Amino acid sequence: MHFKQVIPICNPADPLTTIDQLASLKQARSTRRLTVPSLTEGGAARFKFLHTCFGGAITENNVGDFMSEYPEFAESARLPKALLHPSATRQLVPCHCCTRTHMRKENSPPPSTKQPAPLEEVHLDLFTYPDDPRYDAFFIDRCTRACWHYVLSQKSDLPAIVQQFVVDVNTLNHPVGSIYYSIETNKKYGIDAKAVNDYLAERKRPQRLRILYTDGAGESASDGFEEFLADLSIQHHMSIPESQHQNGLAEHGGGWRLVNMVRHDLDLSGLGPSFRRFCSSLNAQRMNYLPHSALQGRTPASILYPDRSLPFKYFLPFGCKATVLKGAAVRKANKLDPRGRDGVYIGTASPYGMQGFLVYLYPESGKGYGTVVVATHAKFDLNFFPARRNNKRVADFFATLPARTEERHVIEDLCDEDGILELEIGRASCRERV
Numbered sequence: 001m002h003f004k005q006v007i008p009i010c011n012p013a014d015p016l017t018t019i020d021q022l023a024s025l026k027q028a029r030s031t032r033r034l035t036v037p038s039l040t041e042g043g044a045a046r047f048k049f050l051h052t053c054f055g056g057a058i059t060e061n062n063v064g065d066f067m068s069e070y071p072e073f074a075e076s077a078r079l080p081k082a083l084l085h086p087s088a089t090r091q092l093v094p095c096h097c098c099t100r101t102h103m104r105k106e107n108s109p110p111p112s113t114k115q116p117a118p119l120e121e122v123h124l125d126l127f128t129y130p131d132d133p134r135y136d137a138f139f140i141d142r143c144t145r146a147c148w149h150y151v152l153s154q155k156s157d158l159p160a161i162v163q164q165f166v167v168d169v170n171t172l173n174h175p176v177g178s179i180y181y182s183i184e185t186n187k188k189y190g191i192d193a194k195a196v197n198d199y200l201a202e203r204k205r206p207q208r209l210r211i212l213y214t215d216g217a218g219e220s221a222s223d224g225f226e227e228f229l230a231d232l233s234i235q236h237h238m239s240i241p242e243s244q245h246q247n248g249l250a251e252h253g254g255g256w257r258l259v260n261m262v263r264h265d266l267d268l269s270g271l272g273p274s275f276r277r278f279c280s281s282l283n284a285q286r287m288n289y290l291p292h293s294a295l296q297g298r299t300p301a302s303i304l305y306p307d308r309s310l311p312f313k314y315f316l317p318f319g320c321k322a323t324v325l326k327g328a329a330v331r332k333a334n335k336l337d338p339r340g341r342d343g344v345y346i347g348t349a350s351p352y353g354m355q356g357f358l359v360y361l362y363p364e365s366g367k368g369y370g371t372v373v374v375a376t377h378a379k380f381d382l383n384f385f386p387a388r389r390n391n392k393r394v395a396d397f398f399a400t401l402p403a404r405t406e407e408r409h410v411i412e413d414l415c416d417e418d419g420i421l422e423l424e425i426g427r428a429s430c431r432e433r434v
């Protein structure tokens with residue numbers, strides 16, 4: 001941004017100052033702009049890191065709200081105060097990852113103004129993917145915008161997932177798509193309204209969910225699903241399949257945001273689709289801490305779980321390098337082996353009811369599958385992404401190539417046949433042999 005600097009052209013107290021000069025001075029004063037706090041390079045870098053730790057969902061538009069909602073965290077993370085100033089955020093450069101991953105055509109429908117109580121009305125949406133697990137079930141609460149994420153291998157698992165959600169949402173303080181308790185039943189699709197009601201009654205938990213909105217794409221085909229919902233006093237509202245506006249909250253308000261965050265993480269980290277389930281789960285957790293315009297800048301978690309401690313230390317850039325300490329027995333058996341095992345950060349242990357990090361460890365022999373572990377202590381290299389093909393060490397989170405691009409090809413494409421890369425920089429041109 002360029003500001004015209006206002007320099008006093010004369011001193012009004014000076015008897016030699018002319019009328020014209022005075023008028024010009026007044027004019028300059030009246031048009032002087034308020035000073036905008038400037039953003040230092042270090043401050044901008046800390047903002048970029050936070051942006052990356054939230055799958056790209058904390059942006060210049062909501063970082064001010066985020067800092068006001070979590071002032072202590074903002075202080076400890078040394079987020080620049082300038083970001084509270086809306087015009088200071090305009091000094092930020094765009095994030096390349098966001099530009100790539102958020103491309104879209106249509107505008108989202110206007111938000112509905114209806115205001116139900118927390119957890120009374122929930123939207124469910126299924127996202128289909130070509131790889132196993134084939135589906136992500138994404139629930140979003142209309143009142144608080146809190147969200148829950150579950151994975152399914154097949155559509156016929158959906159009734160059981162809805163049942164799990166009903167149990168989780170009514171019993172847990174912070175459900176994020178976890179299996180703490182599951183109902184065992186011999187009934188078809190594993191759903192049993194009586195067992196759910198008994199379970200909740202035993203714990204003196206009222207069943208709060210009143211309306212479930214879905215697009216009717218899979219669940220309605222299952223026998224007994226409607227009766228199951230009716231027995232739990234849940235109304236089922238269906239929108240016409242493919243008519244996204246009727247179930248717009250899950251598909252646009254939540255789903256669009258979630259999928260963007262997943263794309264942002266996968267684009268940056270270079271991790272493949274088999275990591276999507278972890279990525280979606282992490283982003284559903286991150287979303288509960290994002291300020292929402294429908295909540296006047298507050299976050300779902302600050303409304304629904306005001307007393308819960310903040311999980312920010314567990315939100316790291318998805319796919320960054322992690323090293324965890326091996327178990328005591330293994331360390332003892334092979335004393336000369338390295339004591340740590342390498343892997344990548346893929347989320348938090350919160351869906352498993354634990355505090356810690358989820359780390360994917362590479363297969364030890366170099367082949368086969370790796371393992372996912374919960375680590376309470378791990379060392380992270382926060383800007384090193386082992387799965388990236390180019391620039392594994394990301395110097396600037398906002399200026400990255402897609403993880404899957406081979407850097408060599410980019411350079412080759414830019415070069416002419418003699419292997420000379422010409423860069424025009426202003427009037428001077430520089431030549432570099434590659």
Ligand SMILES: [Zn+2]
Pocket residue numbers: 051056095096097098099264
């Ligand atoms: Zn971004």
